[in-house]
Amino acid sequence: MARNPNTKNGGDKREAILRSAIKVFASKGYFNSKVADIAGKAKIADGTVYLYFKSKEEILHSIFDRAMDEFIGDGKKQLEEIHESDKKLRRIAELHLEKMSTDRNLAIVFQVQLRGSIKFMREFSSAGFAQYLELIIKTFEEGQKEKLFRKDLNPVICSKIFFGALDEMVTNWILSKKKYELRPMADEVMKVFLGGVMAEA
Amino acid sequence: MARNPNTKNGGDKREAILRSAIKVFASKGYFNSKVADIAGKAKIADGTVYLYFKSKEEILHSIFDRAMDEFIGDGKKQLEEIHESDKKLRRIAELHLEKMSTDRNLAIVFQVQLRGSIKFMREFSSAGFAQYLELIIKTFEEGQKEKLFRKDLNPVICSKIFFGALDEMVTNWILSKKKYELRPMADEVMKVFLGGVMAEA
DNA sequence: GTAAACTGAATGACGATTCATTCATATTTA
DNA sequence: TAAATATGAATGAATCGTCATTCAGTTTAC
Numbered sequence: 001m002a003r004n005p006n007t008k009n010g011g012d013k014r015e016a017i018l019r020s021a022i023k024v025f026a027s028k029g030y031f032n033s034k035v036a037d038i039a040g041k042a043k044i045a046d047g048t049v050y051l052y053f054k055s056k057e058e059i060l061h062s063i064f065d066r067a068m069d070e071f072i073g074d075g076k077k078q079l080e081e082i083h084e085s086d087k088k089l090r091r092i093a094e095l096h097l098e099k100m101s102t103d104r105n106l107a108i109v110f111q112v113q114l115r116g117s118i119k120f121m122r123e124f125s126s127a128g129f130a131q132y133l134e135l136i137i138k139t140f141e142e143g144q145k146e147k148l149f150r151k152d153l154n155p156v157i158c159s160k161i162f163f164g165a166l167d168e169m170v171t172n173w174i175l176s177k178k179k180y181e182l183r184p185m186a187d188e189v190m191k192v193f194l195g196g197v198m199a200e201a
Numbered sequence: 202m203a204r205n206p207n208t209k210n211g212g213d214k215r216e217a218i219l220r221s222a223i224k225v226f227a228s229k230g231y232f233n234s235k236v237a238d239i240a241g242k243a244k245i246a247d248g249t250v251y252l253y254f255k256s257k258e259e260i261l262h263s264i265f266d267r268a269m270d271e272f273i274g275d276g277k278k279q280l281e282e283i284h285e286s287d288k289k290l291r292r293i294a295e296l297h298l299e300k301m302s303t304d305r306n307l308a309i310v311f312q313v314q315l316r317g318s319i320k321f322m323r324e325f326s327s328a329g330f331a332q333y334l335e336l337i338i339k340t341f342e343e344g345q346k347e348k349l350f351r352k353d354l355n356p357v358i359c360s361k362i363f364f365g366a367l368d369e370m371v372t373n374w375i376l377s378k379k380k381y382e383l384r385p386m387a388d389e390v391m392k393v394f395l396g397g398v399m400a401e402a
Numbered sequence: 403g404t405a406a407a408c409t410g411a412a413t414g415a416c417g418a419t420t421c422a423t424t425c426a427t428a429t430t431t432a
Numbered sequence: 433t434a435a436a437t438a439t440g441a442a443t444g445a446a447t448c449g450t451c452a453t454t455c456a457g458t459t460t461a462c
Contacts, residue, residue: 029317029318029319029320030317031232031317031318032318086399108319111316112316112317112318112319112322113317115312115313115316115317116230116231116232116313116314116316116317116318117230117232117233117313117314117317118230118309118313118375118376119230121313121372121376122376140398143398147400148399148400149398149399149400150396150398150399150400151400152392153389153392153393153398154389157370157386157389157390157393158389158393158398160366160369160370160373161366161369161370161389161390161393161394163369164365164366164367164368164369164370164372165361165362165365165366165369166365167365167368167369168361168362168364168365168366168368168369169358169361169362169365171322171365172361174319175319175322175323185358188354188355188358188359188362189358189362191353191354192354192358192359192362192394192397193362193393193397193398194397194398194399195351195397195399196393196394196395196396196397197341197344197350197351197354197359197394197395198287198349198350198351198395198396199348199349199350199351199352
């Protein structure tokens with residue numbers, strides 16, 4: 001009846017494989033990661049991986065799906081408690097950076113590995129990412145209705161700019177040799193996004 | 202003395218290999234591209250590739266190096282003719298998007314393939330990309346000195362935001378099924394970056 | 403004629419996936 | 433209760449296809 005082998009131990013192995021895969025993918029890249037490495041790090045036999053996942057690719061997908069679901073769910077819940085659109089955007093920025101800070105290896109898989117092929121990107125784009133962008137767009141449009149944000153701006157483009165800025169913060173953080181806090185960057189992004197860089201005329 | 206076979210025919214083959222590789226990498230991704238595909242598309246034998254390049258990886262590097270050199274060279278020259286910092290940034294944005302529009306396959310290699318491994322990203326980061334970001338930072342600082350841009354903003358972070366926004370425009374353009382002009386996005390990015398999204402108080 | 407350029411079949415390494423086997427645990431039987 | 437049997441999760445060695453790279457031989461250019 002159960003789709004997976006484990007009935008007693010509560011999905012232990014599947015979980016272990018995913019955790020292990022995040023580490024391995026993060027350190028060597030998807031294509032350079034061997035299924036044997038993943039199995040090894042999870043302390044199980046190579047073949048066991050295939051009792052839980054159809055293929056190496058499905059592992060990557062699962063990592064992404066799980067993380068994205070959690071992220072969007074979390075985000076939506078938190079936004080319900082906020083009513084000003086600019087504050088909502090600020091919260092999104094904070095959450096985005098916080099989540100990425102929390103698990104550096106997961107962040108690497110997201111920023112780097114997931115983008116290594118158009119195929120993944122397309123799947124990514126039309127699934128979780130689109131949903132995330134939609135959330136930002138809706139928030140922005142709300143702000144325009146409230147006359148908080150300029151009406152002469154295209155909400156979709158603005159949302160992409162917003163996302164792009166955050167995304168770049170994360171990428172830089174991952175590649176940087178120096179350790180620094182990612183979260184405070186949310187303020188900087190908001191300062192520029194809301195007010196622009198021009199000095200008062 | 203010449204590192205490569207061709208002395209007479211003006212580097213024809215090397216060029217053909219690079220052009221072919223850009224197409225192949227763009228359509229299947231670096232790791233899924235076979236050297237045989239590249240050779241085939243360039244209408245030469247598999248072995249000939251190795252007369253011009255040490256390895257498959259060197260091909261990818263060459264693609265990147267060439268494009269980046271051309272891009273930065275071009276950019277610097279064009280900026281010399283402009284004197285206001287905000288206009289310079291606008292020109293950078295335009296150039297960035299124009300270049301990417303010009304060769305969609307090259308853009309795909311840049312946006313997608315080059316980011317598929319931390320290894321490449323790191324090399325990328327510390328070479329061409331750092332130089333490009335430096336150009337933006339310098340321009341921004343200039344603008345701050347001229348009191349054109351706000352003094353309370355960190356130039357490095359602002360430059361990353363600026364780059365991140367442009368980068369996201371390109372990524373979306375590549376992944377989009379619909380055909381649209383990339384260049385006009387430069388104006389949109391400038392509107393937001395210079396003036397922010399808040400309505401006048 | 404010979405040196406440089408080119409060819410493409412052969413090589414060798416690699417690594418995802420498979421599957422025959424093991425073994426711990428659950429179930430049945432007496 | 434305890435021995436006999438069944439179950440299916442887990443194993444890991446073997447398989448099988450896939451390329452990057454090489455190199456012995458061929459063609460081209462002068």
